[in-house]
Structures are given as C-alpha cells and as structure tokens.
Amino acid sequence: MTGTAQPNKGIRLPRDARRAQLLEAAQYVFVHNGYHAAAMDDIAERAGVSKPVLYQHFPGKLELYLALLETHGNELVRRVRKAIESTTDNKLRVRAAIGAFYEFVASEDQAFRLVFESDLRGEPAVEKAVESSLSGCIDAITDAVTADAGLDADRARLLAVGLVGLAQVTARDWLDETQKIPRDEAINLMSTLAWKGLAGFPLQNS
Numbered sequence: 106m107t108g109t110a111q112p113n114k115g116i117r118l119p120r121d122a123r124r125a126q127l128l129e130a131a132q133y134v135f136v137h138n139g140y141h142a143a144a145m146d147d148i149a150e151r152a153g154v155s156k157p158v159l160y161q162h163f164p165g166k167l168e169l170y171l172a173l174l175e176t177h178g179n180e181l182v183r184r185v186r187k188a189i190e191s192t193t194d195n196k197l198r199v200r201a202a203i204g205a206f207y208e209f210v211a212s213e214d215q216a217f218r219l220v221f222e223s224d225l226r227g228e229p230a231v232e233k234a235v236e237s238s239l240s241g242c243i244d245a246i247t248d249a250v251t252a253d254a255g256l257d258a259d260r261a262r263l264l265a266v267g268l269v270g271l272a273q274v275t276a277r278d279w280l281d282e283t284q285k286i287p288r289d290e291a292i293n294l295m296s297t298l299a300w301k302g303l304a305g306f307p308l309q310n311s
Contacts, residue, residue: 124162127152131169136215140225177216178238181209185242189249200296206272210280242269
C-alpha cells in the first residue's frame with residue numbers, strides 16, 4: 106500500500122482522539138483497497154500505531170468498517186435534513202436535497218464508496234447500516250412531501266424513495282464520468298427533472 110503515514114507514532118492521545126485517528130486511517134485503507142483486501146496490519150501502519158493499540162479500540166475489521174459506515178451514513182442524513190430545512194420553497198428543497206447527494210459523493214475522502222459501493226453488502230450488519238442511512242434520507246424527504254404535496258405518508262414515502270434513488274444513482278454516475286458536466290449544472294438538470302414530476306401534485310406551496 107502506498108501513501109503510508111505515521112502521524113502520531115509514540116504519542117499518547119486521548120481515547121476519542123485516538124479513535125478518530127484510527128477511523129481516518131481505516132477509511133483510507135478501505136476506500137483504496139476494499140474491505141476484503143484491507144488488512145488490520147495496513148490500518149495500524151497507516152495510523153502509526155501497533156496492532157494491539159488498534160485492537161484496544163476495535164475488536165476486529167468488521168467493527169471498524171461498521172463504525173465508519175455509521176459515521177458517514179449519519180453525515181449523509183444530516184446533509185439531506187439540512188437541505189430540506191434550508192428553505193420552505195419546495196422547488197428549492199428538491200434542488201438542495203439532490204445537491205446534498207452530489208456534494209457527498211464529491212467529498213475528497215470518498216466516504217460515499219463505503220456507503221454506496223461496499224464490497225461487503227452481503228454482510229447483514231453492513232446491509233442494515235446502509236439501509237439505515239438511506240431510510241434516514243427517505244424519511245427526511247417524506248416528511249416534507251407529506252406536509253406539502255397533499256399525499257398520505259405511504260405515497261409520499263414512495264415519492265421520496267424515487268427522489269433518493271435518482272439523486273444517489275445520478276450523483277455516482279456523474280462522478281464516475283469524471284465530472285464532464287459541472288456539478289451545479291448536473292444538479293440543476295436532475296432537480297428540474299424531479300421537480301417537473303413533483304410539481305404535478307397538489308402542492309400547497311409553489
């Protein structure tokens with residue numbers, strides 16, 4: 106593995122700071138190697154600690170991976186909720202929610218690959234963590250659609266599932282296509298598509 110760093114070798118850190126350091130190192134290794142090819146030795150070396158120190162905080166590789174999934178899944182939900190709450194204008198809400206996904210996949214730490222492109226999706230705990238983050242995003246959008254579109258919760262949730270699916274799939278494709286379209290333009294394209302559909306419902310606001 107290239108790019109190995111040993112930022113705090115021999116330095117005692119507070120427990121929370123050490124945990125954050127280990128998670129940062131693990132994220133780098135998981136993103137670049139994938140779960141199956143990642144080794145605890147690589148993570149310890151990247152963090153500049155011994156394996157016993159790593160195991161003091163995380164009993165195994167899966168626990169490390171799940172901790173990262175929870176952290177970044179919660180961050181995605183936070184971004185989507187913040188986007189929904191940033192305005193009462195429904196058209197702008199749609200754009201902001203889609204934009205939250207594009208910003209998430211464009212982050213330099215490539216955390217989205219852990220959430221959306223895990224090579225461990227067959228593991229029930231990983232599947233549950235990923236579904237939890239997507240459900241959190243769907244719930245945030247459902248709340249807004251239920252309030253503003255004149256629909257019951259079940260129908261509003263189905264629309265929210267569609268919006269989340271559109272946002273995350275197109276955002277990943279946009280990134281994989283090496284961002285040939287500027288991000289703002291891509292967000293505008295997708296939010297216009299989504300809004301054309303949502304605007305057909307009896308919205309209380311326009």
